[in-house]
Amino acid sequence: MAGTILTYLKEYGNKSFRELPLNDVDALIFCQFAYLKFDGLVPDVNFNVPPISMRELAAHPAREGLFADERYEKVNRELFEGMVRGERFGSLRLNGYVNLIEREWETQFSAITCELEDGSFFLAFRGTDESIVGWREDCNMSFLNPIPSQRCALKYCNMVMERWKGRYYLGGHSKGGNLAVYAAMNCRAAVRERIERIYNMDGPGFRPEIQKKGAYDEIRDRIKKILPHSSFIGMLFEQNTDYSVVESKSIGLFQHNPYSWIVEGDHFVKADDVYESRKFMDQTINEWLLSLSEEELRGFITTLFSILEASHAQNLIELGEDKKKSMLAMAEAMKEVNPETAQMMGKVLQRLFEIAGTRALREINEKINRTWKQLGVEKRN
Numbered sequence: 001m002a003g004t005i006l007t008y009l010k011e012y013g014n015k016s017f018r019e020l021p022l023n024d025v026d027a028l029i030f031c032q033f034a035y036l037k038f039d040g041l042v043p044d045v046n047f048n049v050p051p052i053s054m055r056e057l058a059a060h061p062a063r064e065g066l067f068a069d070e071r072y073e074k075v076n077r078e079l080f081e082g083m084v085r086g087e088r089f090g091s092l093r094l095n096g097y098v099n100l101i102e103r104e105w106e107t108q109f110s111a112i113t114c115e116l117e118d119g120s121f122f123l124a125f126r127g128t129d130e131s132i133v134g135w136r137e138d139c140n141m142s143f144l145n146p147i148p149s150q151r152c153a154l155k156y157c158n159m160v161m162e163r164w165k166g167r168y169y170l171g172g173h174s175k176g177g178n179l180a181v182y183a184a185m186n187c188r189a190a191v192r193e194r195i196e197r198i199y200n201m202d203g204p205g206f207r208p209e210i211q212k213k214g215a216y217d218e219i220r221d222r223i224k225k226i227l228p229h230s231s232f233i234g235m236l237f238e239q240n241t242d243y244s245v246v247e248s249k250s251i252g253l254f255q256h257n258p259y260s261w262i263v264e265g266d267h268f269v270k271a272d273d274v275y276e277s278r279k280f281m282d283q284t285i286n287e288w289l290l291s292l293s294e295e296e297l298r299g300f301i302t303t304l305f306s307i308l309e310a311s312h313a314q315n316l317i318e319l320g321e322d323k324k325k326s327m328l329a330m331a332e333a334m335k336e337v338n339p340e341t342a343q344m345m346g347k348v349l350q351r352l353f354e355i356a357g358t359r360a361l362r363e364i365n366e367k368i369n370r371t372w373k374q375l376g377v378e379k380r381n
Contacts, residue, residue, distance in 0.1 A: 002262050002263065002264045002269060003262070003263050003264070004249070004259055004260070004261065004262065004263055005025060005028055005029050005032065005079070005258065005259065005261070005263060006075070006078050006079065006082060006259070007263060008025050008029075008263045008266065009029070009079070009082030009083060009085075009086060009089070010082065011265075011266075012086075012088065012266055013082060013083070013085060013086020013087070013088050013089065013090075014086045014087050014088065015086075015087075015088055016087055016088060016091070016117060016118075017088065017116050017117060017118045017120075018117070018118050020088075020266065022116070022120075022122075022169060023266055023267065024199070024224065024226060024244075024267065024268060025263055025266060025267065025268065026088075027122075027169065027171050027197075027199040027201070027224070028173070028199075028201055028226075028258050028261065029079070029083070029089070030114060030122045030124045030169075030171055031124055031125075031127075031171050031172050031173040031176060031177070031199065031201050031258065032076075032079060032173060032258045032259070033079065033080075033083065033112075033114070033124060034110065034111065034112055034124035034125060034126040034127075034172065034173075034176060035069060035072070035076065035126055035127070035173075036066045036067070036069075036076060036080065037065055037066055037067070037068045037069065037099075038066065038094070038097045038099070038112060039065065039097075039099055040062060040065065041057060041060055041062060041063070041065065041066065041097075042057070042094045042095065042096075042097035042112060043094075043095050043096070043097065044096075044097060044098065045096040045097060045098040045111075045113075045156065045159065045160070046098075048163060049095075050095075051093035051094055051095035051115060052093070052094050052095070053091075053092070053093050053094075054083065054084050054089065054090050054091070054092045054093075054094070055084065055090060057084075057094065058080075058084045066080060067080075072257075072259070075259050087117075091116075091117040092114050092115065092116065092117075093114075093115040094112060094113070094114055094115075095112075095113050095115070095164075096111070096112065096113035096156075096160050096163075097110075097111075097112045097113075098110060098111055098112075098152075098156060099126075100152065108128065108149060109126075109148070109149040109152040109153065109156075109179075110125070110126035111123060111124065111125045111126065111153065111156050111179075112124050112126075113160050113164070115164070119166055119167075120166055120167040120168065120169065120196070121160075121164060121166055121167070121168050121169070122168075122169045122170075122171065123156070123157065123160060123168060123169070123170045123171070123180070123183075124171055124172060124176070125153055125170070125171070125172035125175075125176035125177075125179040125180050125183075126172065126176050127172055127173045127174030127175045127176035127177070127203065128174055128175045145207065145209065145210055146182065146210065149175070149179060150178075150179060150182045150183075153179035153180070153182055153183040154182065154183050154186050154187060156183065157170070157183035157184070157187045157191065158187050158188055158191055161187070161191045161194060162191065165194075166194070167194055167196050168194055168195050168196060169195075169196055169197050169198075169199070170183060170184055170195060170197075170198045170199070171198065171199030171200070171201065172199070172200070172201065172203060173201040173202060173203065173258055174201070174202060174203050174233055174256065175203060175204070176201075176203060177199065177200030177201050177202065177203025177204075177225070177234075178200065178203040178204050178205070178206070179203075180198050180199065180200060180203075181198055181200050181203075181206075181216075181219075181223060182206070182210075182214070184198045184219050184222075184223075185211075185214035185215045185216045185218070185219050186213075186214045186215070189215075192215065192218070192219065195219070195222060196222070197222050197223075197224055198219060198222055198223045198224070199224050199225075199226070200223060200224070200225040200226070200234070201225075201226055201234075201258065202226065202227050202228060202231055202233055202234035202256055203225075203233065203234055204233060204234065204235075204236035204237050204238075205236065205237035205238045206237055207237055220242070223242075224244070225242065225243040225244070226243065226244045226245075226246060226268070227243050227244070227245050227246070228245070228246055228247075228248040228250075228255035228256065228260070228261060229245060229246070229247055229248055229255060229271045230248070230251065230252055230255045231245075231255065231256075232256070233256055244268075244270065245270065245271040245272065246261050246262065246268040246269060246270060246271060247261075247262040247268075247269040247270070247271050248260045248261055248262060249261075249262060
């Protein structure tokens with residue numbers, strides 16, 4: 001019977017990792033687990049101290065702080081309870097937590113190290129949280145090389161794997177998946193050899209120049225990229241088709257939510273590929289991003305977030321609490337956009353429409369030609 005990662009925990013939660021080796025569904029659970037707020041509960045990465053067990057974490061008087069993310073409070077609570085209840089995840093030991101949000105440097109980075117009962121480790125990198133800083137850093141990924149959180153991920157990977165010996169899995173959802181791959185392809189060679197697999201769960205890829213600088217080819221066979229049927233985030237800067245596609249209970253952008261991915265037994269329900277219409281849009285946006293100069297991208301993103309920050313919201317939750325007030329503040333900020341920036345934004349949009357128009361015409365011609373061929377008729381000019 002089809003379900004979700006929560007259903008999987010009920011059915012397989014009591015099987016140890018020795019009985020049932022770590023699989024793709026387990027990896028998504030670890031990646032979503034990284035979104036919980038472990039501040040003050042799990043030992044900090046800067047201190048080499050004993051880990052805390054899942055059972056100790058569950059009994060901690062401040063455990064309610066784990067579920068501070070209001071967007072997924074209910075399902076995150078179910079996830080944690082399901083993990084603690086069974087032997088599979090209930091035996092985990094947690095350490096090396098870090099949570100950094102730095103507005104001045106536009107940085108949002110968080111990760112946690114989970115030790116499995118078989119002696120291996122899973123480094124889980126948190127994706128973009130609800131902070132405005134986190135979303136801005138995601139946008140910076142389109143032109144900065146590397147972004148601050150990628151540098152943090154690399155440092156974290158080298159530090160943790162030097163401290164605790166053993167086999168490692170790296171993974172993350174959304175931006176966290178990108179961080180896992182970046183850390184793996186840039187970490188020290190001796191460290192990289194101990195990485196079993198890298199999971200990128202609907203996370204963006206890399207600009208070509210960034211991928212070429214790292215040891216991407218060396219780890220390519222160890223990367224498992226998984227996307228939902230209507231992926232957008234995961235198709236950003238995606239340069240190849242080496243990914244798996246899964247079915248989701250949701251539609252459109254809501255498929256980015258890991259709790260919507262359909263699980264049957266101990267595996268995901270597979271789909272053939274990303275929807276054609278979605279793939280067309282993703283390829284168009286990628287061409288647009290790669291066609292712009294750094295100045296154009298920086299100007300566009302700076303303007304976008306100056307308008308967003310006019311709402312004085314620190315995160316997406318605050319932004320939505322008083323929509324009318326936020327919208328009025330942002331509308332007022334739009335009046336302050338100088339002519340040069342407005343002109344640049346106009347050029348950016350014009351470039352996007354040009355690319356979309358050219359690609360659409362090419363796709364139509366290709367479909368017509370395929371139809372002629374199927375009918376056994378020679379192409380007519």
